[in-house]
Amino acid sequence: MRVSTCLSIAVNALAVYAAVTPSRTTAKRDSAASNFISTSNGNFVVNGSNFKFIGTNAYWLPYLNSDDDIDRTFANLSATGIKVLIANGTATVNTGPNGLQHLDKVMELAQKHGIYVLWSLTNNWNPVPNTTDSSNSTVARRNNAPTTPRNFLSNDYGGMDAYVREFGVAKQHDEFYTNETIKDLFKNYTKQVVSRFVTHPSVFSWEIANDARCNSSVPASASCNTNTVTAWHSEIADFIKTVDPNHLVSSG
Numbered sequence: 001m002r003v004s005t006c007l008s009i010a011v012n013a014l015a016v017y018a019a020v021t022p023s024r025t026t027a028k029r030d031s032a033a034s035n036f037i038s039t040s041n042g043n044f045v046v047n048g049s050n051f052k053f054i055g056t057n058a059y060w061l062p063y064l065n066s067d068d069d070i071d072r073t074f075a076n077l078s079a080t081g082i083k084v085l086i087a088n089g090t091a092t093v094n095t096g097p098n099g100l101q102h103l104d105k106v107m108e109l110a111q112k113h114g115i116y117v118l119w120s121l122t123n124n125w126n127p128v129p130n131t132t133d134s135s136n137s138t139v140a141r142r143n144n145a146p147t148t149p150r151n152f153l154s155n156d157y158g159g160m161d162a163y164v165r166e167f168g169v170a171k172q173h174d175e176f177y178t179n180e181t182i183k184d185l186f187k188n189y190t191k192q193v194v195s196r197f198v199t200h201p202s203v204f205s206w207e208i209a210n211d212a213r214c215n216s217s218v219p220a221s222a223s224c225n226t227n228t229v230t231a232w233h234s235e236i237a238d239f240i241k242t243v244d245p246n247h248l249v250s251s252g
Contacts, residue, residue: 035201036246037116055084059120062087062106070106074113082115084204089119089193090158100196107200116204120252121190124211126159161217173216174224177232191243198244205248208236212251
């Protein structure tokens with residue numbers, strides 16, 4: 001349910017990282033026999049046992065061209081011992097096979113290969129091509145094309161600033177955290193995704209946002225600070241737990 005167009009991208013090299021302690025959970029429960037990931041005494045726990053793992057960032061995985069490509073990628077990751085990956089929890093705005101049902105397929109294949117998915121629900125960054133650039137760039141003149149900012153392809157998945165550009169009043173980045181209309185839109189999107197997987201055991205956690213901060217692709221107001229971002233995280237985390245009490249909620 002993205003608000004901008006997904007681009008299929010080439011597979012980047014995977015940077016494997018060790019698991020980190022979750023930054024926040026909003027509810028505690030008895031994890032003795034739960035098949036959902038939980039935390040206890042600083043450890044991840046599943047089925048009553050501590051869960052230690054190797055994970056990787058594969059934000060691009062849901063955007064691969066075919067289910068077979070996704071299946072092979074999961075198989076290759078599993079073969080290396082990876083148990084958890086981060087992926088963008090975004091989809092085209094519909095409930096069909098190229099929309100939310102596509103996320104269903106990703107989860108089906110993750111479970112098939114014994115991998116947990118940490119879904120990131122939005123991205124701080126959303127650079128867009130500069131269609132008003134008047135520079136004398138030789139490449140731009142030759143191609144008669146707009147210039148694209150650094151990391152454009154790896155961040156063209158909607159994100160906070162897509163909401164701000166469409167629905168913001170002052171068009172400032174921190175409106176994503178404070179504008180009630182934008183917050184309601186994001187909550188609606190979040191509910192559509194999260195509610196599909198409330199009982200799915202292969203969800204590791206819901207990452208509220210990737211790289212959330214005041215600065216971004218569009219400027220922020222002078223009043224934005226860490227308290228602004230923290231208050232938003234608290235509000236969204238509490239909302240997610242009303243939809244899905246089973247899975248962890250985290251910041252990223």
